Amino acid sequence: MAAFALSNYDLRHLRIFLAVVEHGGVSAAAYRLGASLSTVSRDLSALEKRIGIQLCRRGRSGFSLTPQGEDVHRAAIRLFSELQSFEQTIQSTRQTLGGGFNLGVIDNVVTNPDAGVVAALAQMHRVFPDMLINVSVHTDPMIDVQVRERRIDVGVTGQPEWLAPLEYKPAFFEQHRLYMSRQSPYLKATRAALASSQSGKEASVPYISRDYRTDVFQEFERRYDLQVAGRGSNLESILAAVLAGVGCALLPVHFVKSAETDGLVEIPTPHTPLRVQFYFVYRRDATNRRAIVALLDRFGG
Template sequence: MSRRETLAQVSDFDIRLLRVFRSVVESGGFSAAENVLGIGRSAISQQMSDLEQRLGLRLCQRGRAGFSLTEEGREVYQSSLRLLGAMETFRTEVNGLHQHLRGELNIGLTDNLVTVPHMRITHALAQLKDRGPDVRIQIRMIAPNQVEQGVLDGSLNIGVVPQASPLPGLEYQTLYSERSLLYCAVGHPLFYADDTYIEEARLDSQDAIAPTFRLPADVQASYQRLNCTASASDREGMAFLILTGRYIGYLPDHYAQSWVQQGRLRALKPSQRFHDLNLAWVTRKGRRPNLVLESFIESLSQAR
């Protein structure tokens, strides 16, 4: 066979032919390789010819005298073992990265989600730690607009925020829904009042607290009817003001529950004055591949 120019690159087709060549050599000939490869002798012969043509080398002698490798064939066989072995090592190591995650997860959370009964975030963080014991998890408890800004500028990998109108450049996925009730605290004039006798006008005239973070239009309507004379950037700030006994305001029921059980808060007209709000996890559109982040999102999607 005539010599040819140096092989420019090794293609997927070449890899397939080299695998056939290895099986033929290790089986001791074309006929013996039929059962190993699951193809007929003529197909094997054709693929061997294709490989020889591709390499510009005669790899073996075949005929009545039987199968034998040429000197070039022995060298190509040894080289193919190193190549295919390196590919298998690469595959194993890459798959190992999925099982042994490394890196960090920077997550921004709206405050007071830890009391949500579903605990999907907690469960997902636990699974991430199990899969990647060396992963560094950094949590920032900040206002929703800061969470979204952090995801946009890349300082956060992912965030959880109340789901309002989406910002360009971000992707939102609903995580769960929470119900908020209208509360007052001990010391407020309405704390011991019977709901039946609290007139709507009187309720709407009380000093109330409005959040400064973005909310859906239907939730905003709950605040528009109140006499909002104070504001807060997060739910903890709202709780501080409500607990003064001087303001009324909406809080998630799971967050207010401990104070209700202590007799420090009560819900006003809970069957009428409430709103439901979806919380969503948010990521940046077109983000770079990140195994730690994708693993956390996978766990977050599956957690219940």
């Protein structure tokens, strides 16, 4: 039998395999990776075909590793641990006060005056004037994954996944209120339905749901009979739906102020405003730790 030699494709497929095992199935892994179900399933099958071993059982009975799959899983963990050690050694060897630093945020966090992100980046620039600082915007569920995969050094998230290799530090709170268009045909009925903690169950309230799901949002949504009239993946899309009169939505107060529109009216409820806790997230074994410390110091981290 010919010797087995790893290729770049093998490494990518092994990472997919590790994600499938970590999340307990192909569907969950596809969601966390931001990939399609068919792509993850195809990559897993390609890995099994490549090494000639059935790694897992998947179907209606659920997901489980075969005995051979357990062996490969342990070996893959050791492999990436060694690769990580190698990368850290190289990074430490070549690291200077320059280099690059990648910060990942969700939309409109940087413009939140309570976040202090701009001030923190300014402090980092003073400490590391030659460092190239990159800021990228991501959907909230992807922040943790991007940090874990070392695509970004530090993420700012309001929806922590609490992944094992990562460290989470409280960063700031973001205040949210419920808003609706002044021109919405549902405005009067919505106000009446949400006027007390009890009356919200008496009439369905048209509501714009966010892909960004926090425990605070979900607790609020459980209190009332909210009928999902639309969904949005970012604040701009939700604002557009609200202004169009489709329904009400929870929006950050700072975002509504910055939008400078008089087309919105706040819908007071006994359970608003809401305070959403945001966190800094980074790898415990982060190689660029000096830059991370400089960022967290601005927030007392």
